[in-house]
Amino acid sequence: MFKKDQPYNSLPLLPPLIELETKDILKAAIEANKSLAELKGIAKTIPNQSILISTLPLQEAKLSSEIENIATTNDRLYEAFASNSNNYDPQTKEVLRYREALWEGYNELKKNGLLTTNLFVEIYRRINGTDAGIRNTPGTKIKNSKGEILYTPPEGENIIREKLKNLEVFIHDNEDKIDPLIKMALIHYQFEAIHPFTDGNGRTGRIINVLYLIQQKQLELPILYLSRYIIENKNKYYELLRNVTENKHWQPWIIYMLNSIKETSEKTADKIIQIKELFEKTLIESKKKLPSKVYSKELLELIFEQPYSKVEFVVNTGIAKRQTAAEYLKELEKIKILKSRKVGKEVLYLNVKLYELLQN
Ligand SMILES: Nc1ncnc2c1ncn2[C@@H]1O[C@H](COP(=O)(O)OP(=O)(O)OP(=O)(O)O)[C@@H](O)[C@H]1O
Numbered sequence: 001m002f003k004k005d006q007p008y009n010s011l012p013l014l015p016p017l018i019e020l021e022t023k024d025i026l027k028a029a030i031e032a033n034k035s036l037a038e039l040k041g042i043a044k045t046i047p048n049q050s051i052l053i054s055t056l057p058l059q060e061a062k063l064s065s066e067i068e069n070i071a072t073t074n075d076r077l078y079e080a081f082a083s084n085s086n087n088y089d090p091q092t093k094e095v096l097r098y099r100e101a102l103w104e105g106y107n108e109l110k111k112n113g114l115l116t117t118n119l120f121v122e123i124y125r126r127i128n129g130t131d132a133g134i135r136n137t138p139g140t141k142i143k144n145s146k147g148e149i150l151y152t153p154p155e156g157e158n159i160i161r162e163k164l165k166n167l168e169v170f171i172h173d174n175e176d177k178i179d180p181l182i183k184m185a186l187i188h189y190q191f192e193a194i195h196p197f198t199d200g201n202g203r204t205g206r207i208i209n210v211l212y213l214i215q216q217k218q219l220e221l222p223i224l225y226l227s228r229y230i231i232e233n234k235n236k237y238y239e240l241l242r243n244v245t246e247n248k249h250w251q252p253w254i255i256y257m258l259n260s261i262k263e264t265s266e267k268t269a270d271k272i273i274q275i276k277e278l279f280e281k282t283l284i285e286s287k288k289k290l291p292s293k294v295y296s297k298e299l300l301e302l303i304f305e306q307p308y309s310k311v312e313f314v315v316n317t318g319i320a321k322r323q324t325a326a327e328y329l330k331e332l333e334k335i336k337i338l339k340s341r342k343v344g345k346e347v348l349y350l351n352v353k354l355y356e357l358l359q360n
């Protein structure tokens with residue numbers, strides 16, 4: 001029996017004992033699959049994949065942290081990401097930690113193809129900058145803004161681990177023939193309902209979502225992020241989670257998640273196309289305007305990897321030595337593609353148009 005203020009130790013294991021292939025769910029699943037497949041295809045057409053894997057996850061780190069009221073500005077974040085200085089406010093640092101957690105999760109998954117409890121703990125630790133693990137003391141509750149208790153997750157480390165084990169088995173069960181996108185909705189609910197940590201469960205769960213899609217080969221790179229959709233439909237998100245727990249209303253939850261995949265895939269594909277077009281335009285423009293010894297495709301690719309560049313980045317790619325690299329960036333500033341700015345002892349160069357594009 002579920003009671004809001006009692007640990008929900010009887011949280012049912014996965015899979016739920018309901019009909020998953022209703023007409024409405026299947027319809028939403030087909031559309032979500034179609035949009036996601038398109039996104040996967042479009043991402044492949046970007047010649048330099050690092051353009052996608054540094055900017056988009058950084059943007060997601062910001063939005064996902066915003067759900068938890070950790071706010072920074074794009075500008076501060078991009079600047080902190082490029083700079084060597086450690087002198088940033090705690091919120092910006094936390095957003096950067098989220099990005100690292102995502103990255104670490106992605107690399108671990110690449111190594112062994114598995115999404116395990118240990119990996120979830122690693123991700124959580126990285127996000128929260130802690131060495132704590134699974135909750136082992138009582139008292140974690142989900143409350144509304146008035147402080148009323150809405151949900152009390154299972155208590156007792158063993159019970160939490162058992163439920164996570166079941167989640168792990170479900171994740172890796174490829175015999176159940178459930179559509180991976182429908183499974184992602186089930187996994188996300190279950191992870192949040194288990195709520196294994198004292199904090200950071202939402203953010204860890206959102207990272208698991210994208211890693212799961214990669215694990216299932218629905219995506220090659222971590223570029224689909226649902227945080228913006230969740231921010232825009234936040235009350236609905238909470239209400240639907242509650243409705244699964246209280247009334248076993250899985251269908252509206254699953255459809256919500258499928259719609260979020262569809263809408264976000266479309267928006268992300270659109271953004272990638274815009275980045276690609278801007279890159280190509282900038283390539284042509286700089287070929288025309290830059291001195292020929294300065295122009296190279298590698299240099300242009302570099303300034304599209306993230307909004308801020310600096311001499312050190314150019315040197316690291318092997319394009320030029322320090323002094324020449326500095327000259328190159330200045331030339332790009334002369335033709336107004338970059339704009340310099342002094343941050344502490346460093347000079348950072350902002351890719352103005354890319355920055356604008358990422359803003360909206
Ligand atoms: N009634 C509920 N049942 C289960 N899970 C819930 C419920 N309400 C909210 N959640 C989940 O709990 C998350 C918040 O938990 P927590 O504060 O540990 O995570 P966070 O990452 O710090 O926060 P946030 O998700 O707000 O960024 C929400 O994002 C949501 O996924």
Ligand SMILES: [Mg+2]
Nearest residue numbers: 068199200201
């Ligand atoms: Mg929190």
